[in-house]
Amino acid sequence: MTGVEGYMYPNEITLYWSVLIVLYPFITGLVAGAFILASLERVFNVAAVKPTYRLALLTALSFLLVAPLPLVLHLGHPFRSPEMYFTPHATSAMAMFGYVYMWYLMAVLVFEIWLDYRREIVFLSQSTQGLLGIVYKIMTLGSTNISERALHIDERVGWVVTLVGIPSAFMLHGYVGFIFGSIKANPWWSSPLMPVVFIFSAMVSGIAGVMLLYMGLTKLRKQTIDMRCVDSIAMYLFYIFIIDFSLEMLDLVHRIYEADESFRSLDFMVHTKLYFSQIVIQICLGTILPLVLLFLTQVVKLPEIARKRIYAISGCLALIGIFAMRWNVVIGGQLFSKSFLGYTTYKMALVTKEGLFMAIALTLLPLLFLWVLIKLLPPWPETSEHAPAIGD
Amino acid sequence: MSVFKDAGHLFRFAGLFVLAFILFLVIRHFVVPKSFGQYGHYRAASIGEIAAHQVKYAGHETCETCHAEVFDVKKDGKHAHVNCEACHGALAKHADDPGAMTPTKPDTAVICARCHTASAAKPKGFPQVVPADHSTGLPCETCHQPHNPGMDAAAPKAPVKAAGGAK
Structure with missing residues (x-):
């Protein structure tokens, strides 16, 4: 066989x-993480990250719009899903997730973006002609x-709304961890730590994602990167990454110490089928290396250009690491037999409904949505500061 | 009441929510079947609909009343406990009126492979093969009598190699 x-x-x-179910927690994680970054400025008054506030909200909305798509594409009868x-x-x-999703989309993200942009929307409605004006x-x-x-x-x-949004973001992504953590028949998933690990890894991916987007888009716009802002984001990324890594290690140590009947089978899997994706990509390349790089920026006074490069590399590695974590959870949990006597293999399709090309398309789609949103509601400060003042 | 005047746009946004909720209730009213939830979390009318389905399987006792010669071959073989309709399909119509419907003969190259294709999930003692290697596409009945699948004495001997299964 x-x-x-x-x-x-x-x-x-x-x-x-399949890989689409790997993508799903990755995308929802980016949403929750981006929103938490936005809340830093709004609720926790971290003024340094203000330049990314609106970008973080638009990023969260773009990814949230795509989040259910991998699930719908996975279904054999997608039109039954509204039932x-x-x-x-x-x-x-x-x-229950559907309701949390709708709540988060409409009552938190769309409402907050609308409130924040209302002044500009009114200006633009008066100064823009044609279809866009409508x-x-x-x-x-x-x-x-x-x-x-x-x-x-x-x-x-x-x-x-932001205050309410923080527990909502936790609920949105905590639920994704809950779905896996509550499956008691699967020892790879069944752990009460799963929702917590998912939330913190979501924060890591979301913060890294927005940091990279901010740096990339600022460079594309030929503007100067606000180093005070990026330094602050990198600092928060470093701290949250440490918590995330500690929680994952706590889960690992707990499993090793508990060593229940599944342990030998899972241990064998980590040393064979999951060795590359878990040990090499997730832990070494996607966690320890960016942590060391970010640690360097915290303790050594590096020139601006070096910091920028380190942040860009660390951000990319963190995203790869978090994607690998989702891969190892979703795919890893299906590779071993619940009899603990055998292992199977995942062979990814290319052009099918749940294949690699679809996964790539779904990863790029939020960026397309973000581009449209940025065109519609520019998140850059100069566009709003230069707008004329209009009274009631 | 300038607070209400200056917060008017918030009521408009809240109005969107109310509209969406009403729309949800209207759609729900039309798409959820009337009998849903009458007895439990399912459509009660489905019980009657399922009960009204025509019986499609005749059962092996019915087959044996006419096809006694097959029963005689089958009863001593390894397929003695395999129901006729497991391979021949649902044949209640044929049993009711043999002239009204003539069952088609199953293609043994396809039907046998359904159970006998090697799989890691099957016990070692269960006969299982990789069909492409074992018969190169020939119908299984070239060598095996499906009703009593020991090797046919007239057919050429071919080694049956177990290709999978648990220890």
């Missing part, structure tokens, strides 16, 4: 959760009140 070693139960030979929202069952984690007019919801008092109310309400 190709790709099978030892004994597998019949339903374990073929993997049902679980029309007739939800309390024991269905997926149905789009802006619809976005005003018919209200052009941008008096000082109205904007003050927006500011206060926006603060509350």
Whole structure:
């Protein structure tokens, strides 16, 4: 039997959760992480990261719009999927996720972006002609009140929305970890630490993602990178990365010390089939190396150009590492038999509905959405500062 | 009441939510079947619909009343406990009126492979082969009698090699 070693139960030979299910927690993680970065400025008053505030919100929205797509594409009958929202069952984690998703999309992200951009939207609705002007007019919801008092109310309400958004972001991504962590039949997944590890790894990927986007887009716009901002983001990335790594190691040490009946099988898998993706990519290249690089920037006074390069390399490595972590959780959890007597192999398809090309397309799609959003609602300070002041 | 005036746009956004919620309820009203939830978390009317389905399988006892000669071959072989319709398909219509429907003969190159293709999940003692290596596409009945699948004495001997299974 190709790709099978030892004994597998019949339903374990073929993997049902493909690379798209790897992509799904990766994308939702970017959403949650980007939002947490935005909340740093709004709720925790970290003024240094302000240049990335709006970009982080738009990034979160672009990725959130794509987040359910890998799941829908995975389904054999995607048009049946709304049924679980029309007739939800309390024991269905997926149905509950749908509500959390809608809440997070509309009540948190869209609302916060709308409040934050309302002043510009009103200006643009008055100065833009044609179809785009109509789009802006619809976005005003018919209200052009941008008096000082109205904007003050927006500011206060926006603060509350961000405050509510933090636990919502935790819920959104914690749920993804919960889905895996609550599967008691699978010892690779079943761990109460799973939601916590997912949340912190989400923060790492989201912060790294927004940092890279900010640096890349600023370079593309031929503007100067605000080093105070990037230094602060890198510092937060470093601290959260340490917590994330510690939690993952805690999970590992706990598994080794507990050494239950699954341990030998899982240990063998980590040393063979998962060695490259887990030990080499996830831990060495995707965690320890960026941690060491970020540590250097914290303790050694490096020139600006060196810091920029280190941040860019660390950000890319962190994203690769977090993707590898999702891969090892999703694919790793399906490679071994629950009889602990055998192992199977995942062979990724290329051009199928759940193949590599689709995964690449779904990774690029949020960037396309982000491009449209940036064109529609520019997150750069100069565009808003130069806008004329309009009274009520 | 300038607070309400200056917060008017927030009520407009809240109005969007109310509209979306009403839309959700309207769609739900039309798409959720009326009998859903009557007895449990399922559509109650489905019980009657399923009960009204016509029986499609006749059962091996019915087959044996007419095809006693096959039963005689089958009863001493390894396929004695394999139901006729497991290979021949659902044949209640044929049993009701043999003239109304004539069952097609299964292609043994395909049907046998369903159970006998090597798989790591099958016990070692279960006969299993890699069909492409074992028969190179020939129908299994060239060598095996499907109703009693020991080797046919008239056919050329071919080694049956087990190619998988647990120890």
